[in-house]
Amino acid sequence: MPGVLVFTESSNGKLKKASREALSIGRTLANAAGGDLVAFATDAAAAEDAGRYGAKKLYVANAGAYSTESHTAALAAAVKEANPAILLFGGTSNGRDLAPRVAARLDAGVASDVDRLEWIDGKLRARRPVYSGKAFATVEVSGTPAIATTRPNAFPAEEAGGGAAAEVVNVSFDAGDARVKLVDTHTPEAGEMSLAEADIIVSGGRGLKEATNFSYIRDLAHAIGGAVGASRATVDAGWIDHQHQVGQTGRVVSPNVYIAAGVSGAIQHLAGMSSSKHIVAINKDPEAPIFRVADLGVVGDLFQILPALTEEVKKAKAH
Ligand SMILES: Cc1cc2nc3c(=O)[nH]c(=O)nc-3n(C[C@H](O)[C@H](O)[C@H](O)COP(=O)(O)OP(=O)(O)OC[C@H]3O[C@@H](n4cnc5c(N)ncnc54)[C@H](O)[C@@H]3O)c2cc1C
Secondary structure (H helix, E strand, O other): OOOEEEEOOEEOOEEOHHHHHHHHHHHHHHHHHOOOEEEEEOOHHHHHHHHHOOOOEEEEOOOOOOOHHHHHHHHHHHHHHHOOOEEEEEOOHHHHHHHHHHHHHHOOOEEEEEOEEEEEOOEEEEEEEEOOOOEEEEEEEOOOOEEEEEOOOOOOOOOOOOOOOOEEEEOOOOOOOOOOOOOOOOOOOOOOOOHHHOOEEEEEOHHHOOHHHHHHHHHHHHHHOOEEEEOHHHHHOOOOOHHHEEOOOOEOOOOOEEEEEOOOOOHHHHHHHOOOOEEEEEEOOOOOOHHHHOOEEEEOOHHHHHHHHHHHHHHHHHO
């Protein structure tokens, strides 16, 4: 019975959060469609974790380090074997890169960055935030399989409660002549959590005044166990790398807690974070637009508030 195939990514056998979230919603959809939940990985060590999230089988292809071409070929081969009704990708850089390519190869439809998924009358129905999160579009995905990429943190990662490892099925594929080769890989600075994985994000804006003052943001992020975010103004100024940028031309995030300090709340920034569960804004201007989306607003100087908050977090953690 055709079910749901989820593209997963892992490190040392542990699935990334985005993959766990995609598997969890995949399980719900597989139940609704009356099929099995299966997964795809490039490392068989993910079988245990995949089983924990309900995958019956893990299709494993030896595709090496990530490249769009090899992974497209490998995943297309797995789709041929698994014949799923639905193919899901977590909204990581690789997932968002791969989904349209695989969709084109399979002549299937794809809904990207979705925050709601349902299986209704044999069709995948997806909800997507549009116009920078000001409206939602509900779309029906045509073609087989119906493909979607999930928005990080939109679907809770819930274990299936069974526990058996997924059965590993090796997939062979023809990668063809690679036109792209991996030249170098840059890992984030040591100890820095990625925005997509984080439950808490502490973001800094132009209110920080200069690059070195990002230490105020990093100190709180490290103390609280969160990731460092940034507005585009700070990225454009060269204060921090683009991988930290939140917004329309950066990352779209929806952590449990988003703390914005010295960020005005321009519409393009809000497009990337307004779906966060709890928003805390620190700004010295009481009229700053960020306060319109904030659940908790602190009007004041971030150079006083951030160190005090960091101290309180450290004290609370010490108890
Ligand atoms: C096509 C396009 C795409 C864009 N994409 C993005 C995007 O992806 N992400 C993004 O962020 N922006 C994006 N922008 C830019 C966006 O319009 C804003 O220019 C940008 O977000 C402003 O950054 P900011 O809030 O850090 O700076 P500002 O708007 O300059 O705000 C700084 C804030 O800091 C406050 N402040 C100053 N000093 C202190 C202090 N001591 N304590 C507390 N608060 C203080 C000020 O009151 C102010 O509200 C985009 C723009 C365009 C045109």
